[in-house]
Amino acid sequence: xxxxxxxxxxxxxxxxxxxxxxxxxxxxxxxxxxxxxxxxxxxxxxxxxxxxxxxxxxxxxxxxxxxxxxxxxxxxxxxxxxxxxxxxxxxxxxxxxxxxxxxxxxxxxxxxxxxxxxxxxxxxxxxxxxxxxxxxxxxxxxxxxxxxxxxxxxxxxxxxxxxxxxxxxxxxxxxxxxxxxxxxxxxxxxxxxxxxxxxxxxxxxxxxxxxxxxxxxxxxxxxxxxxxxxxxxxxxxxxxxxxxxxxxxxxxxxxxxxxxxxxxxxxxxxxxxxxxxxxxxxxxxxxxxxxxxxxxxxxxxxxxxxxxxxxxxxxxxxxxxxxxxxxxxxxxxxxxxxxxxxxxxxxxxxxxxxx
Amino acid sequence: xxxxxxxxxxxxxxxxxxxxxxxxxxxxxxxxxxxxxxxxxxxxxxxxxxxxxxxxxxxxxxxxxxxxxxxxxxxxxxxxxxxxxxxxxxxxxxxxxxxxxxxxxxxxxxxxxxxxxxxxxxxxxxxxxxxxxxxxxxxxxxxxxxxxxxxxxxxxxxxxxxxxxxxxxxxxxxxxxxxxxxxxxxxxxxxxxxxxxxxxxxxxxxxxxxxxxxxxxxxxxxxxxxxxxxxxxxxxxxxxxxxxxxxxxxxxxxxxxxxxxxxxxxxxxxxxxxxxxxxxxxxxxxxxxxxxxxxxxxxxxxxxxxxxxxxxxxxxxxxxxxxxxxxxxxxxxxxxxxxxxxxxxxxxxxxxxxx
DNA sequence: ATGAAAGCGCTAACAG
DNA sequence: CTGTTAGCGCTTTCAT
Numbered sequence: 001x002x003x004x005x006x007x008x009x010x011x012x013x014x015x016x017x018x019x020x021x022x023x024x025x026x027x028x029x030x031x032x033x034x035x036x037x038x039x040x041x042x043x044x045x046x047x048x049x050x051x052x053x054x055x056x057x058x059x060x061x062x063x064x065x066x067x068x069x070x071x072x073x074x075x076x077x078x079x080x081x082x083x084x085x086x087x088x089x090x091x092x093x094x095x096x097x098x099x100x101x102x103x104x105x106x107x108x109x110x111x112x113x114x115x116x117x118x119x120x121x122x123x124x125x126x127x128x129x130x131x132x133x134x135x136x137x138x139x140x141x142x143x144x145x146x147x148x149x150x151x152x153x154x155x156x157x158x159x160x161x162x163x164x165x166x167x168x169x170x171x172x173x174x175x176x177x178x179x180x181x182x183x184x185x186x187x188x189x190x191x192x193x194x195x196x197x198x199x200x201x202x203x204x205x206x207x208x209x210x211x212x213x214x215x216x217x218x219x220x221x222x223x224x225x226x227x228x229x230x231x232x233x234x235x236x237x238x239x240x241x242x243x244x245x246x247x248x249x250x251x252x253x254x255x256x257x258x259x260x261x262x263x264x265x266x267x268x269x270x271x272x273x274x275x276x277x278x279x280x281x282x283x284x285x286x287x288x289x290x291x292x293x294x295x296x297x298x299x300x301x302x303x304x305x306x307x308x309x310x311x312x313x314x315x316x317x318x319x320x321x322x323x324x325x326x327x328x329x330x331x332x333x334x335x336x337x338x339x340x341x342x343x344x345x346x347x348x349x350x351x352x353x354x355x
Numbered sequence: 356x357x358x359x360x361x362x363x364x365x366x367x368x369x370x371x372x373x374x375x376x377x378x379x380x381x382x383x384x385x386x387x388x389x390x391x392x393x394x395x396x397x398x399x400x401x402x403x404x405x406x407x408x409x410x411x412x413x414x415x416x417x418x419x420x421x422x423x424x425x426x427x428x429x430x431x432x433x434x435x436x437x438x439x440x441x442x443x444x445x446x447x448x449x450x451x452x453x454x455x456x457x458x459x460x461x462x463x464x465x466x467x468x469x470x471x472x473x474x475x476x477x478x479x480x481x482x483x484x485x486x487x488x489x490x491x492x493x494x495x496x497x498x499x500x501x502x503x504x505x506x507x508x509x510x511x512x513x514x515x516x517x518x519x520x521x522x523x524x525x526x527x528x529x530x531x532x533x534x535x536x537x538x539x540x541x542x543x544x545x546x547x548x549x550x551x552x553x554x555x556x557x558x559x560x561x562x563x564x565x566x567x568x569x570x571x572x573x574x575x576x577x578x579x580x581x582x583x584x585x586x587x588x589x590x591x592x593x594x595x596x597x598x599x600x601x602x603x604x605x606x607x608x609x610x611x612x613x614x615x616x617x618x619x620x621x622x623x624x625x626x627x628x629x630x631x632x633x634x635x636x637x638x639x640x641x642x643x644x645x646x647x648x649x650x651x652x653x654x655x656x657x658x659x660x661x662x663x664x665x666x667x668x669x670x671x672x673x674x675x676x677x678x679x680x681x682x683x684x685x686x687x688x689x690x691x692x693x694x695x696x697x698x699x700x701x702x703x704x705x706x707x708x709x710x
Numbered sequence: 711a712t713g714a715a716a717g718c719g720c721t722a723a724c725a726g
Numbered sequence: 727c728t729g730t731t732a733g734c735g736c737t738t739t740c741a742t
Contacts, residue, residue: 023735034713039737049711069489070434071735073425074718080489081468089454090654095445102444102471106481111489113436114469116457126461134424134435134466270654277658298655299445299625303632305660378719389729394721404727426719429734 022063031059042067073135082326083131085115085124085141087171092269092298093315094142097169100319101140108327110137117144121152128155132162138326139164140319143171149212151175165329169322170315171213179325181342183313185215188346189222192265192293192311195348197226199355201263201291203235207252207275208267209242216267219295223265235261248274256282262290263354269296269310276304276353291354297347306352318344377418386414397422428490437681438486440470440479440496442526447624447653448670449497452524455674456495463682465492472499476507483510487517493681494519495674498526504567506530520684524677525670526568534680536697538668540570543701544577547620547648547666550703552581554710556618556646558590562607562630563622564597571622574650578620590616603629611637617645618709624651624665631659631708646709652702661707673699 024042028035033052041048041056042065048056073079082105086094098114105112113136115127124144131139139159147153148171156176159166167179189206196204206223210216224237238259242251248271256279264279266272272294276286284290286306294301297312321342329337379397383390388407396403396411397420403411414420428434437460441449453469460467468491470482479499486494494514502508503526511531514521522534544561551559561578565571579592593614597606603626611634619634621627627649631641639645641661649656652667676697684692 024737025735035736036714036738037712039735040712043737045738047711052711066488068429068735070425070429071718072737074423074429074720074734075736075738077718079425089444089457090447090450092445095450098469099444099471102469106470106485111468111470111485113466114453114457115461115466116454130461130466133421273655273658277660280660300628300653300655303628304658305632305635307632379721380719390720391722391730392728394719395728398721400722402727407727423719426734427721429718429736430720430722432734 021068022065023068024065027056027060027063027065030063031056077135078137079135080110081134081136082110082112082323083115083127083134083136083139083141084112085117085127085131085139087117087119087142087144089116091296093170093296093313096315097142097319097322100316100321101323103316104320104323104327108323110327117147119144119146121146121150125155128159132159132164137164138330139166140169140322140326141166142169143173143214145171145210145212148173148214165326167322167326167329169318171215173214177339179322179329179340179342181318181322181325181344182215183318183344183346185218186222186225188295188311188313189219189265190226191222192348193223193226194230195350196263196265196291196293196354197230197232197234199291201355202233203238203261204263204265205238205240205255205259205261206265206267207240207242207248207271209248209271210268211239211241219265219267242271249278252278253282256284264290264292266292266294269294269298269301272296272308272310273298273301273304276306276308286353287355293348293354297349301349302351304353309351309354310349312347312349314344314346376423377420378423379420382411382415382418382420385418386411432490433492434490435465436489436491437465437467437678438470438482438489438491438494438496439467440472440482440486440494442472442474442497442499444469444471446651448525448651448668451670452497452674452677455671455676456678458671459675459678459682463678465682472502474499474501476501476505480510483514487514487519492519493685494521495524495677495681496521497524498528498569500526500565500567503528503569520681522677522681522684524673526570528569532694534677534684534695534697536673536677536680536699537570538673538699538701540573541577541580543650543666543668544574544620545581546577547703548578548581549585550705551618551620551646551648551709552585552587552589554646556710557588558593558616559618559620560593560595560610560614560616561620561622562595562597562603562626564603564626565623566594566596574620574622597626604633607633608637611639619645619647621647621649624649624653624656627651627663627665628653628656628659631663641708642710648703648709652704656704657706659708664706664709665704667702667704669699669701 024035024038028038041053102112117124153175169181172180208216227234227237240255242248252275264275276292279290294310297310301308301310379390379393383393396408457467472479508530524536527535563571582589582592595610597603607630619630631647634645649665652665656663656665
């Protein structure tokens with residue numbers, strides 16, 4: 001990667017003032033009242049007379065007063081910051097979830113500080129510590145695959161212990177008691193499988209590269225159950241797990257050499273799109289020979305050829321719901337009421353990759 | 356959207372203590388020294404004896420002391436927070452950029468607070484105010500298309516005035532003096548166009564749905580220039596702009612009814628992928644009849660059929676570089692040295708959608 | 711109705 | 727080498 005420094009120009013903007021923001025003290029001095037009075041007036045405290053309130057507010061606006069949130073935070077012990085830890089940000093699913101989170105946060109005057117675990121436990125632990133130290137009011141997270149694989153949840157417990165609200169979404173765990181929001185992974189997979197069966201598929205494989213996550217485990221169960229619930233002459237469950245060090249393309253190609261299938265359910269968008277590609281390159285017709293359904297209704301699913309049938313997880317709603325849950329817990333004081341587990345409904349978006 | 360509340364279970368975790376974190380004062384009391392001494396010892400100040408440093412550090416670790424960053428921020432007037440404002444988060448380009456940003460920030464002990472403008476000026480203005488009020492140390496941003504369309508940069512100037520470092524990336528403007536990092540949009544488009552010409556294309560259209568952005572304008576120029584620089588019998592520049600209220604599919608279909616082309620350069624991934632799809636649906640062969648090149652080397656470009664030739668903008672490097680610039684400016688004190696404009700090299704990823 | 715004073719937790723002169 | 731003091735900017739009793 002080459003980097004060129006193109007131009008350079010000096011602009012010694014001697015920043016006039018505006019730098020030193022006006023404070024309560026300043027305001028008080030100018031108005032000839034006490035700091036306390038100004039503070040109360042600006043906070044619309046009931047024991048300040050209406051006329052002084054008006055006078056103070058006017059001057060504050062005139063001088064463009066904005067309260068120093070750091071000082072407020074120190075005093076009030078609330079930062080109005082929400083911490084978010086997600087495994088990655090390039091998956092459409094998480095990008096959309098983050099969008100939902102930021103939107104809801106903004107509407108409630110919360111800022112969001114973001115951390116990406118990159119699917120690694122250590123990063124997740126570090127992030128938790130960082131967020132805890134920086135005094136966020138609450139934390140939203142979706143677990144890394146490594147965390148779920150190793151089943152190490154000490155850092156989550158630390159969050160709970162620290163008495164700051166935690167809400168888990170999508171990739172969650174029973175090992176920790178807190179609010180959660182997920183889709184019904186089991187049922188979504190179950191329904192998708194039955195959808196394929198109704199379309200006449202009899203040898204359905206389950207493909208995934210996130211096979212160590214909670215969501216994938218549930219999806220596998222739903223898939224298996226659908227197969228066995230069907231009274232038809234259906235093949236046994238077939239799992240095609242893509243290990244970290246091989247690619248979906250290779251794994252599928254290899255698999256198809258010695259197996260005959262007529263449908264694939266993919267646990268995430270990448271596997272779905274990749275399999276759609278490789279299967280056709282291998283000479284199979286989609287959906288005539290092989291049908292494909294993928295989890296996550298990615299932005300480009302309608303543009304694949306053929307357009308991909310996929311499961312809309314409404315991840316923005318998920319992010320939004322998780323944030324709502326967190327904020328409401330923040331607002332309702334610290335009492336630990338019952339924890340909620342909200343299930344977001346999924347939709348099967350039927351397109352052209354299924355019969 | 357239906358939402359079911361599934362389960363609810365009460366777990367009245369009476370959080371022991373750990374809540375009330377140990378402070379310098381507490382530490383001082385226990386150790387029988389002054390607060391100042393503890394503070395200095397922990398900050399490895401040179402005028403504390405080695406032995407007391409050791410003693411104090413030991414106790415601090417034992418009691419799990421962590422400094423209150425809010426109090427530090429108030430005192431030091433630095434928050435170690437970086438503000439990031441991007442137009443959207445679902446485009447692969449911005450998702451990758453954000454990843455680069457968070458990674459670099461983390462390595463330098465900065466947190467990042469994220470805001471998404473959703474391509475709207477008002478949101479951008481609000482975000483700037485929010486970030487400024489929350490005392491971030493610096494701001495990274497890529498402008499919304501509306502901002503660039505309206506050419507309203509008051510909020511950026513406000514950032515500069517406030518004396519907090521700003522670095523613009525990708526979608527930048529000359530109207531404001533600050534550090535910038537972009538690709539060479541002009542040259543990337545120029546090169547891509549010549550690439551097509553060399554492959555024998557003679558009627559190349561330029562497609563975009565972000566037509567009001569700075570990057571798109573430059574890409575158009577590069578494209579046009581390449582066309583006119585070529586001494587061959589090449590068609591005039593043809594711009595297919597997709598307005599907000601129609602879709603790429605419709606626009607292209609409509610365009611092809613009355614125009615004959617043999618190549619498309621698309622200004623962003625969405626247009627590229629969508630055009631690949633619609634063109635083939637219309638019966639054209641890619642790349643035999645029409646070649647397609649798209650900006651942004653999205654995650655799934657290699658899985659389209661045919662695999663999409665695209666321009667890798669190395670957005671993670673871009674985010675990383677922008678962050679480095681910002682942090683170095685933060686570290687080198689506030690003196691306004693020369694502003695830099697760093698250009699990230701792009702690569703044309705040749706795949707199967709071009710001859 | 712208004713103000714004085716304490717204090718959130720920390721850093722940094724300055725004094726001793 | 728260590729401690730005293732002041733203060734960052736704000737909120738909040740408690741007096742007046």
